[in-house]
Amino acid sequence: MWSAAAGPALAGQEGTPVSQPATVEARAAALVGHYYLSGVHEVGSELLLRADGTFDWGLAYGAIDQAAKGNWRVDGDAVLLVADLKPSDAPLFAYAATEGWSAEAVEERAQRSEQDLIAAVHARCPFLPDLQVVATSAPPLFGDNSVPAATLRDRAAAAMREAVAARSRVEALAAKWTARSAADPARLKAARAAMDAWSEARSRAVAAADSAGLPSPDLAEPALPEACRLPEAEVAGDSAGLGVQVIDPASSRPARNVQVTLRFADGSVETVTTGRGGFAFLAGKPGAAAVGAILHLDQAPERDGTFAFPPATDGIIRFSVDLDQLALPAFVDLRLRIDDGDLLLGGPGDGRYERRP
Secondary structure (H helix, E strand, O other): OOOOOOOOOOOOOOOOOOOOOOOHHHHHHHHOEEEEEEOOOOOEEEEEEOOOOEEEEEEEEOOEEEEEEEEEEEEOOEEEEEEOOOOOOOOOEEEEEEEOOOHHHHHHHHHHHHHHHHHHHHHHOOOOOOOOOOOOOOOOOOOOOOOOHHHHHHHHHHHHHHHHHHHHHHHHHHHHHHOOOOOOHHHHHHHHHHHHHHHHHHHHHHHHHHHOOOOOOOOOOOOOOHHHOOOOOOOOOOOOOEEEEEEEOOOOEEOOOOEEEEEEOOOOEEEEEOOHHHEEEOOOOOOOOEEEEEEEOOOOOOOOEEEEEEEEOOEEEEEEEOHHHHOOOOOOEEEEEEEOOEEEOOOOOOOEEEEEO
16 A cells, blocks of 8 residues: 655644645645545546655556556646656566476476367368367257157157267268368368257257256267377376576566577577467477577567577576566656645546545
């Protein structure tokens, strides 16, 4: 919680009150405190003016959060806030260390390997639905309670036969697709329609069995060609090889989309791009030790970082980034008009900062 130190005593505090501070310093001391914005719908904002001439400001609007800190002073009939800006000549990136594989890094690489396998299967068999979404059951059908039980069982049996037939059609079309010599839009359209029909038929079979009071039918997934299946073995976590991570140590925020060009002892280079967790991984084990890197971010194309580091053939090469340098300032300076102890944000209806204990 922000707190304001007591300002210098004003003339008249222990004697006769004064209606108007006589000096800029006294006027500033009278304004020290914690202010809250009022009069602006769905916007929350706080302002702390400290006696040492510094301020903290924050604003929240929906999912947008902004903050600023810096120095303030009385300027005529207003308070002028001047935000501290990150020096543009400060390094954006820095080499931190090369460390062993953490559990987070191992898990992240395993997840990415699985995603790569899924993407490869979809590329070979584009008619497949999302492989990470598994259809389960449809809501029960609430029909006429007067329908005889035998009729409901017959309906369930018919729905089961339709589902089996739909599954067989998927299997046949999938086999034709993988045996093709070239892409066939008509065949792809037919395979996608068959997959949709199978999903709907299975749902109807489950619902019909439920309505008849029967156990849920055991309808296995279609038997697809090997090219359309994920490997049965799970992707195992591996702690061998080389990776990089770029993270902001001040906030623990990972940096995505950082292009890291690694330079190896044999003169070769390889570029990887950071993703979730700020990680990027090399495919396979490098043939030579990594000895340097260039870090690039499209958001700051003139702020590349070039580094040399001890030779590394295994582990995670960690870099730091100062993400605050990339954040656009909420403002450079902000003028708030003084109005009977409150601070006006702008014109009428723009809201005012009111001081509270």
